[in-house]
Amino acid sequence: MRVGWGDILERWSTVMVDLHEVYGADWDDPGLVRAWPWWRARIWGLLGSERSRLRRELTPPPATARRG
Numbered sequence: 845m846r847v848g849w850g851d852i853l854e855r856w857s858t859v860m861v862d863l864h865e866v867y868g869a870d871w872d873d874p875g876l877v878r879a880w881p882w883w884r885a886r887i888w889g890l891l892g893s894e895r896s897r898l899r900r901e902l903t904p905p906p907a908t909a910r911r912g
Contacts, residue, residue, distance in 0.1 A: 847891060847902050858897045862890045 852859060863869045867886050870876060890896040891903070 862896045
């Protein structure tokens, strides 16, 4: 499955939870001012994190082999 920004933005509440749990970064913290490239890298990084809800929502489970 190909993931785009539309897929990510539809799950923004999941992204915010993951940013906090995976990176300890709170999007709403005024003291945590970061440039967009910093945030973008971490948001895309969520798709590679085993702990990420976003990854689980956007990555289909592996197909299981049928035994016959």
